[in-house]
Amino acid sequence: MALIVQKYGGSSVADADGIKRVAERIVETRRAGNDVVVVVSAMGDTTDDLLDLADAVSSEPAGREMDMLLTAGERISMALLALAIRDLGEEARSYTGSQAGMMTDEKHGAARIVEVSPLRVRAALDQGYIAIVAGFQGFNRDSGDITTLGRGGSDTTAVALAAALGAEVCEIYTDVDGIFTTDPRMVPAAHKIDRITSEEMLELAAAGAKVLYIRAVEYARRHGVTLHVRSSFSRNEGTLVVNPKEGETVEEPLITGIAADLSEDKITVVGVPDVPGTAARIFTIVAKTGANIDMIVQNASTVNTGVADISFTLPKSQVPAALEALEAGRAEVGFSTLQHDDGIGKIALVGAGMRTNTGVSAQLFTALSDAGINIDMISTSEIRISVVTRAEIVPEAVRIIHTAFDLDAEGEAIVYGGTGR
Numbered sequence: 062m063a064l065i066v067q068k069y070g071g072s073s074v075a076d077a078d079g080i081k082r083v084a085e086r087i088v089e090t091r092r093a094g095n096d097v098v099v100v101v102s103a104m105g106d107t108t109d110d111l112l113d114l115a116d117a118v119s120s121e122p123a124g125r126e127m128d129m130l131l132t133a134g135e136r137i138s139m140a141l142l143a144l145a146i147r148d149l150g151e152e153a154r155s156y157t158g159s160q161a162g163m164m165t166d167e168k169h170g171a172a173r174i175v176e177v178s179p180l181r182v183r184a185a186l187d188q189g190y191i192a193i194v195a196g197f198q199g200f201n202r203d204s205g206d207i208t209t210l211g212r213g214g215s216d217t218t219a220v221a222l223a224a225a226l227g228a229e230v231c232e233i234y235t236d237v238d239g240i241f242t243t244d245p246r247m248v249p250a251a252h253k254i255d256r257i258t259s260e261e262m263l264e265l266a267a268a269g270a271k272v273l274y275i276r277a278v279e280y281a282r283r284h285g286v287t288l289h290v291r292s293s294f295s296r297n298e299g300t301l302v303v304n305p306k307e308g309e310t311v312e313e314p315l316i317t318g319i320a321a322d323l324s325e326d327k328i329t330v331v332g333v334p335d336v337p338g339t340a341a342r343i344f345t346i347v348a349k350t351g352a353n354i355d356m357i358v359q360n361a362s363t364v365n366t367g368v369a370d371i372s373f374t375l376p377k378s379q380v381p382a383a384l385e386a387l388e389a390g391r392a393e394v395g396f397s398t399l400q401h402d403d404g405i406g407k408i409a410l411v412g413a414g415m416r417t418n419t420g421v422s423a424q425l426f427t428a429l430s431d432a433g434i435n436i437d438m439i440s441t442s443e444i445r446i447s448v449v450t451r452a453e454i455v456p457e458a459v460r461i462i463h464t465a466f467d468l469d470a471e472g473e474a475i476v477y478g479g480t481g482r
Contacts, residue, residue, distance in 0.1 A: 065229060067097065132197070156193065234293035237475075238299060239297075240302070268407065269407060318468075322407040351379070380403075407448070422441075
């Protein structure tokens with residue numbers, strides 16, 4: 062008997078019919094002789110609706126109360142799913158994150174898991190029940206408060222439970238058939254990847270691929286959890302995200318996938334003194350705002366001026382605080398002006414085969430050049446090349462790159478829902 066953890070996103074349980082369809086799949090897995098733990102997200106747009114309500118009644122909603130509010134969505138889903146499963150003749154027990162032993166730090170809205178003690182979940186399995194756990198939420202022992210895990214929190218909950226319970230696999234159900242070479246909504250000719258390493262998936266997630274969130278992939282890689290990303294709307298096999306064993310030889314594809322991200326802006330600090338310590342002062346100021354810096358580029362100063370420009374990208378929501386802090390530190394740093402560009406997009410090309418193959422950069426830049434697409438910034442890792450260009454041409458650029466690297470499928474990908482979650 063295997064232990065399988067299944068996670069269902071909001072699009073999979075968006076309405077009563079979706080919940081009943083998910084219940085049937087869970088019962089089928091149980092009757093195949095498996096122990097089953099289910100992690101569920103809030104129904105459809107419930108979380109967004111709750112956020113809108115909070116904004117309507119409060120100009121500055123408190124973090125603690127927001128967590129209390131937002132966790133209601135998952136509680137509704139888990140209870141309805143348990144009822145649907147019971148109607149199919151199987152017994153189920155639903156648990157909040159705290160009841161399931163998801164212990165976190167005390168940071169409201171973006172808590173991190175510090176311990177997983179799923180004693181009640183394990184007991185339920187031992188008694189023959191299907192265990193259903195509310196995703197996205199936990200509990201801080203010191204404060205005694207409910208917390209939420211932030212974006213991708215339900216994925217992270219599922220992976221954490223799979224690791225703690227020693228599950229054979231953690232199945233992440235969404236509204237596409239797996240992980241594709243790029244977003245099939247942007248490039249219909251994208252094809253499904255059968256197998257991808259956690260290293261490649263980390264790079265794609267960090268670059269903006271939304272089918273899996275980076276925290277969940279990081280947790281899975283650290284704890285050796287195998288992920289199976291598949292659709293709750295079909296019976297097709299999905300994509301396995303695997304952790305190759307040390308010394309295992311795997312023939313890696315040259316290019317695994319392409320990610321696009323339109324969620325970042327660029328800030329340029331103009332006229333920075335080109336002396337040791339200046340960059341440290343700039344990014345210390347930005348770090349104190351809690352901003353997550355992505356790409357950084359510094360141009361070379363000339364002998365005559367002795368100044369340089371430093372550009373970096375960060376999430377749009379973090380730009381106002383970063384600009385305010387930098388402006389306040391202008392005298393300390395000694396720069397001349399700040400520039401803010403809210404019209405950029407990032408494209409990342411990922412593939413473990415880059416380690417052993419030459420000419421990838423040349424092929425990428427030639428394809429973009431032939432299409433008349435200009436590049437603002439470039440960054441690389443061993444298995445990734447990222448470029449920044451204008452936001453409005455990102456879809457076209459992704460299609461061009463996808464074709465240039467022979468990633469196009471013969472048919473069109475099927476998207477069963479509308480969000481990818």
